[in-house]
Each structure stands twice: as C-alpha cells, then as structure tokens.
Amino acid sequence: MWAVTSAPLQAEFQLYRSDQDPPIFVDGFQQHKQVRLGEHCYVVMAQFRSDTAFETDVPLRYDIADNGTSLLNELADFLYPGETRVSFIIPSTAGHIAHGSCRHPHHHGEDALAALDKHYSQIPVEGRANLLIMSGDQIYADDVCGPMMYAIRQTITLLGMDDQTFEAASISRCSELEPETTPIYGRTDLLPHSTINHGWIKRLCKARPEPVFSSRTTDNHLISVNEFVAMYLLVWSPALWQHLSLPETLPSLPVEKQQRWMTEHAALTRFCAGLPNVRRLFAHIPVYMIFDDHDVTDDFNLTVGWERAVNNEPFAQGIITNAMMGYFFCQGWGNDPDAFTDDFWTPLEQFLNARDPASLDKMTQVIHHFEHWHYTIPTTPKVVVIDTRTRRWRSESSYNKPSGLMDWESLMDFQHDVFNSDAVVVVSPAPMFGVKLIETIQRIVTILGYPLATDSENWMAHPGSANALLNIFRHPKTPKNFVILSGDVHYSFAYDIRMRFRKSSPRIWQITCSGFRNQFPEPFLSVFEWLDRKLFWPESPLNFFTRRKRMRIERRRPDNGTKSLLVNQCAVGEVKLNSDGSPDYIGLLTGSGKRIAFHPCEDVENNEEFANVDVSR
Structure with missing residues (x-):
C-alpha cells in the first residue's frame, strides 16, 4: 500500500x-x-x-x-x-485489465480515469478489473500549465519540503523558482543549453547554444525533485487543492499571457473536479505503472545526441535525476519494492539528508546504472512490464538516429521472461506494432536529420532492436497467445497479428489505448489513417519495404459508428481474456462514459454495416 x-x-x-x-x-x-x-x-x-x-x-x-x-x-x-x-x-489472474496512458491535466477532454471510477461505483466489486495498468506519461513534466505551476510552488511551501541546491546551473537553490523570483512561463531560458551537437557549420559560425531539452513547451518545465513529487500529488488526489489559492487571473503576468492563464485555469478546474473519483479508484483496485518520456521530459533518451547533450550538462543531468527520483517515490517503488536494494537506498537517503550537488551526483550515477525498472506481475497469465527508456540500443552510425527502444541485453531478459509460457500479457509503453504510414513519415523525417521533430521512436526505427524483437515472436518457445498493451500515441486501436508462411504462428494482439486525457490533433490523424489503409493493405507491395513483411496485421473495427479504424477520444482501455489468454473483449470506456468495442476481423466481415470497409493492413 x-x-x-x-x-x-x-x-x-x-x-x-x-x-x-x-x-x-x-x-x-x-x-x-x-x-x-x-x-x-x-x-x-x-x-x-x-x-x-x-x-x-x-x-x-x-x-x-x-x-x-x-x-x-x-x-x-x-x-x-x-x-x-x-x-x-487480490487477483491471482489477469483476466480483466484496465489500461492506458497519457493523462494531461490541462487538456480540454474528459478524464477517463474519473469515468472508470463512476462506472465502478455502480457495479459490484467482482465486476471491476483485476488490475489497472498505467503505461506512461502519468504526468507531463515538460508541459506544465501556469496555474498548475502556481499550485506546485504553493504545495512545496505548504508541505515544508526541503530545499535543494545546484551548481553549474542558472539557479543555485530551488527556492529561487518561486513565482516572485522566476516568473510563471519564464523557465525556458533557465534550462540548460549546449553546443555539443553543433555541426561544423554551426561551430564555424559560432552559433548560439541550443536547448538541451527538445520539448517545445518548456515554459514551466519541472526542475526540482520537490516539484516532481508535488505534481504527482496534485494530479492524483484532491486533498491538497482545498488548501491552495488559485486565482482566475494573475495580474503580474504580461498582457499576452493573461488569456493563456485563464484558458488553462478553466481546463485545470475541470480536471480537478474529477480528482475525488481518481483517488477513490486507486484505493479500490491494484494499480501498476511504468514511465515514458513525459514523466521525465519529452524525447527522453531518444537519440545518442540527446544523451550526449544531457550528459555534458550537470544541470540537465540533475533535472533528469530529480525526475527519476520523483518517479521512484510515486510510481516505481510500489511496482516492485524488493528490486530496490541498499545499493539504491543508501545514496538516496544521503541525498535526502543533504540535497546538495555532491549527493545529487552520486544519485545520478546510481540511476544511470540502475537496470530494474521493469517487472513481472505473478498472475495467470503473467504480466511482463518492460522499460523502454533507460536500456536503449544506441545507434552506431549516427548521433542523430533514434535509438532502439531496448538493447540486446534487455531484450534477452524480456525473452527469458516470456518464453515457455502458454500465454503472456506484455506492457510496452510504445506500441510494438504501430500505424505503418506514421512510422514511415517518422523514418523519412529521421533520414532528413530531424528525429526529434516527430518523436521518431517506434520499435521498427532501429534495425537491431526491431529484428531482435521480431525473432522473439518467431521463436518456437514464444507463447501461443501474446497480448501487447501500449499507449503513448494519443489514439487507440487494436490489431490481430499472425506470422506469414507459418502453420503454427503465435497469436499476437496489439492493443493500444491513449490517452486517459489527451488526443491526437485533427484533422491530421484522419488523413494519416485513410492514407495508411490505402497504401498498406495486406497484399500491398509497399509492405515488402517494411520490417514486418513476414507478418500479417489486421485491424479490428471499433463500433463507434464511423469508418475510422483509429479512435481519437480520451479513454481507458478494457481487455477481458479467455482462460487460454486470448482476448474475449477489447474495448474502451471514454471520458464521457461511452463504450466502444473493437470487433475481430471475421466478425466485421460478416456484418453488413462494415462489409465494404477495408479493415486490413
């Protein structure tokens, strides 16, 4: 607990x-x-x-x-x-799982976690999911609205949280981050900058240092460990909000920021209205979590160049370490408490006692070398939750190419966890099998030298990790039924996947739900989805140029009354499994309380309403 x-x-x-x-x-x-x-x-x-x-x-x-x-x-x-x-x-089985990711406090949509709690309030305890799995972006540390930052600073004062000091940074103490000293929306210039990734032309021209962090919304980026912890407390519980003062307007802001504050204030007020439901939900169901990039900062460990820039700036390293300590206290510790031995606790306690640069540097080294954020839930089927952020397969050809989501050693650990089981549920923050057109666009942008522009981090982006992953699926010891739960992408979908040219192919399901309170910008998603269906149907010659050409991927059709096969709504996913580990039901509960089911392809093909719709890839 x-x-x-x-x-x-x-x-x-x-x-x-x-x-x-x-x-x-x-x-x-x-x-x-x-x-x-x-x-x-x-x-x-x-x-x-x-x-x-x-x-x-x-x-x-x-x-x-x-x-x-x-x-x-x-x-x-x-x-x-x-x-x-x-x-x-206390479940011994994982026959009913609620899952999802990406909960953005000042997004305009409805909070799907609050909707799930309202649903559970109307049914007996036996009807609830066995587990709630949150697969990343539980907070947006790099995209904090002004009113939330104002509340975070008040929370730190209210709780009397201990101050932290920095060296080689734009601030010497985290107490300098108070709004009176560091204005709301005024942190971008405080964050670390670097020239380490400048090419020879920029060096010759003596170009200005560039931001180390690639997020485009760093106005209120979290910095101190107190800020990370405070944000978790504020997005999961209503307890502190009643002690905070959050004005509808902030006269000290420049005129051009006043409207932004008021818009964010309105969205945050709607978010806070659902916090009693979220706290109640967490109290009534086992909850597991894993981090993704926004729990730390956007594009966390995306490329070798990104890592070089961070490792060359002590202030940047300190912010990353603070983020990971916040993750540990509020997420990671509860997933697998026994994974954190004295080798982890001793330097952590030294940091909490000193809060100085020396102890922070020691903690940075500990977290940099820590390799046990992943874990397994001992249910039937077992649930294997993987870390796709800290053990990456770095590109050897270019600092600017995306790293593989897992390196060889971590993939072998994953293989060991899933082999010799009849069925397994895998939680991967990013989908193992995504939308081919979007992945192709990301690949083109990467070739042009801008991988950070489109978050080019899918499983197929790195040949080494992609081939190792696909070989795991081809191995004869792979589970017969393989369910993959993912988030990250800000839309939801479900795929049925089989190996081509194999009589005894494992049955694989890619089930993606994203986000709890976030959505993909329209009309871009509708255009991408339409083009994807037209270009990558199962027999399309374009499939030959993808890494998944030996796999047949068929989309499930959502029964939401549209032709789109991607659902762009705030939602929590629900998966019910048969006794053999295969899905009996795949669906969504939206933030507005509506249900959407993803129907198997054979059911869709026999349904007149969907008879003329291309449901294949």
Whole structure:
C-alpha cells in the first residue's frame, strides 16, 4: 500500500472478509518504510505479509484506523455507495485489465480515469478489473500549465519540503523558482543549453547554444525533485487543492499571457473536479505503472545526441535525476519494492539528508546504472512490464538516429521472461506494432536529420532492436497467445497479428489505448489513417519495404459508428481474456462514459454495416 501523509503514519492496517468483524489481519504502518520529503510530507510504502497466504479472487475490505477511529471514513467521497470499508480483490489472474496512458491535466477532454471510477461505483466489486495498468506519461513534466505551476510552488511551501541546491546551473537553490523570483512561463531560458551537437557549420559560425531539452513547451518545465513529487500529488488526489489559492487571473503576468492563464485555469478546474473519483479508484483496485518520456521530459533518451547533450550538462543531468527520483517515490517503488536494494537506498537517503550537488551526483550515477525498472506481475497469465527508456540500443552510425527502444541485453531478459509460457500479457509503453504510414513519415523525417521533430521512436526505427524483437515472436518457445498493451500515441486501436508462411504462428494482439486525457490533433490523424489503409493493405507491395513483411496485421473495427479504424477520444482501455489468454473483449470506456468495442476481423466481415470497409493492413 502506497500513501503520502503529512506526518509519520502511526495507524494500523486492518483487513476484513466482507464487512465482518473482527479483522483477519492487522499490521502497524510504523513497521514499514516511511520516507520524509518535508516537514509535512512523508511517503509511505507498506508491504504487508502474513504467515498464511492472503486470500485471492474473493472480495476483501480494508481500513486504516488510529486508536479505533477510521481515518478513511473522514475522507470525503472515498467509499463507494453502501460501503463502510474499502472493497478490493487480490487477483491471482489477469483476466480483466484496465489500461492506458497519457493523462494531461490541462487538456480540454474528459478524464477517463474519473469515468472508470463512476462506472465502478455502480457495479459490484467482482465486476471491476483485476488490475489497472498505467503505461506512461502519468504526468507531463515538460508541459506544465501556469496555474498548475502556481499550485506546485504553493504545495512545496505548504508541505515544508526541503530545499535543494545546484551548481553549474542558472539557479543555485530551488527556492529561487518561486513565482516572485522566476516568473510563471519564464523557465525556458533557465534550462540548460549546449553546443555539443553543433555541426561544423554551426561551430564555424559560432552559433548560439541550443536547448538541451527538445520539448517545445518548456515554459514551466519541472526542475526540482520537490516539484516532481508535488505534481504527482496534485494530479492524483484532491486533498491538497482545498488548501491552495488559485486565482482566475494573475495580474503580474504580461498582457499576452493573461488569456493563456485563464484558458488553462478553466481546463485545470475541470480536471480537478474529477480528482475525488481518481483517488477513490486507486484505493479500490491494484494499480501498476511504468514511465515514458513525459514523466521525465519529452524525447527522453531518444537519440545518442540527446544523451550526449544531457550528459555534458550537470544541470540537465540533475533535472533528469530529480525526475527519476520523483518517479521512484510515486510510481516505481510500489511496482516492485524488493528490486530496490541498499545499493539504491543508501545514496538516496544521503541525498535526502543533504540535497546538495555532491549527493545529487552520486544519485545520478546510481540511476544511470540502475537496470530494474521493469517487472513481472505473478498472475495467470503473467504480466511482463518492460522499460523502454533507460536500456536503449544506441545507434552506431549516427548521433542523430533514434535509438532502439531496448538493447540486446534487455531484450534477452524480456525473452527469458516470456518464453515457455502458454500465454503472456506484455506492457510496452510504445506500441510494438504501430500505424505503418506514421512510422514511415517518422523514418523519412529521421533520414532528413530531424528525429526529434516527430518523436521518431517506434520499435521498427532501429534495425537491431526491431529484428531482435521480431525473432522473439518467431521463436518456437514464444507463447501461443501474446497480448501487447501500449499507449503513448494519443489514439487507440487494436490489431490481430499472425506470422506469414507459418502453420503454427503465435497469436499476437496489439492493443493500444491513449490517452486517459489527451488526443491526437485533427484533422491530421484522419488523413494519416485513410492514407495508411490505402497504401498498406495486406497484399500491398509497399509492405515488402517494411520490417514486418513476414507478418500479417489486421485491424479490428471499433463500433463507434464511423469508418475510422483509429479512435481519437480520451479513454481507458478494457481487455477481458479467455482462460487460454486470448482476448474475449477489447474495448474502451471514454471520458464521457461511452463504450466502444473493437470487433475481430471475421466478425466485421460478416456484418453488413462494415462489409465494404477495408479493415486490413
């Protein structure tokens, strides 16, 4: 159980069968790890273990009590209707999974996580998903709206979070980031710049240093570890917002920024209205997460050149380390607590005690060499969650070419995790099988020398990692049923995939849901999708020029009443599996509460409504 409290938690955890008394298990939180991040900020990670195994696949309830008084009953809207304690199930199977990514606080859409909670409030506990898996961009550290930054700085003061010092940076202390010193929307020039990737022409002309971070929305980029942690707290819970003051207008802003503030304020207000639902959802269902680039910064480790620029600037390295520490405290720690040994904890505790450049540098080295962000959930089928950001297959031909999403060693670890299983669910932040036309455009832009312009990081972009991945699918020990859950791309789709020219091909499903609160710009997606269907049908000669020419990929058709095969709506994905690990249902719950199902190709072909629609690739 993960929580953040304003003081050391002295209460006890109580586990019940249904609503029966007395509890079947009791344990005090003071026996578990609690990390102080500030005078009123403690991160609690409790691993409860019993002499006898906890019951699985049956409804249980829990409470947190202090001297006989429930702390959870004091929280508004924390329980579902009719509950006196929080209900949940410890799953042994992963037969029903909710999943997705990309939750952007000031996006104009509806929050799909809030919609999922509202749905769960109307059904029994047995109807909920076994797991909620969030596959990246849980925060947007490089795209923070003005009102959110204003709230983050207030939160740091409210919680008394400890200050941090830098050297070789544009600031010496993170307290200098207060709005009175560093204006809202005024951070771009503070961030590190470098000339290390300049070509000979730029060097000859003595061109100005370029930003190390490639995001185009760095006006309020998060910098300190406190800011990263504060943002997680603000996007997952309503608790702190009631103590913050967020004006509708900010007179100190330049006139040209006033309208931007008001627009963002309105969007953020709508986002905050759903936070009680999100907190309640997280309390009632097992949640797992993995990071993608925006949890750190846009294009994180995309190319060797990007990495060179960061590694050449201590300030940039420090920001990346702060982001990863924020990820650890608020995401990674709860995924697999036992993965973090004393080799990780000792320098981390030294940093928390000192918050100085020397301890930050030690922590930078630890995180740079840490290779256990990936993990496996021991359900049936097992769920293998991979890290596609920190163990990359770097291009040897050019600093400007995209790195492979996983290097040889990490792919071999992945192979070991999935082999000799009848079925497996793999969580890959980026789709292993994406839209061919979009990947082709990214490839062309990369050839022209601008990989950062289109986020050219798909599995097929690097020949080494692409071929190694495809060989895993071709291997005779590959699971018969292989479900891939992904996000990242800001639209949703489902593919059925088979090996060509194979009598015993594994059955592969690429299921992508993105985002919880983000969408792809229109009309670009509709145009790309139409062109993709016309250019890359299954027998198209253009398929010969792709790395997936030995695979037949067929799209599932969404029943949303349109001809488009890509769904461009805020949504959370839902997957229900048969006993053999194959999907029985693939669908979406949109932020507005509507359901969309992806139908298998054979069902679509037998349906008159879809008879004339090209559903193949």
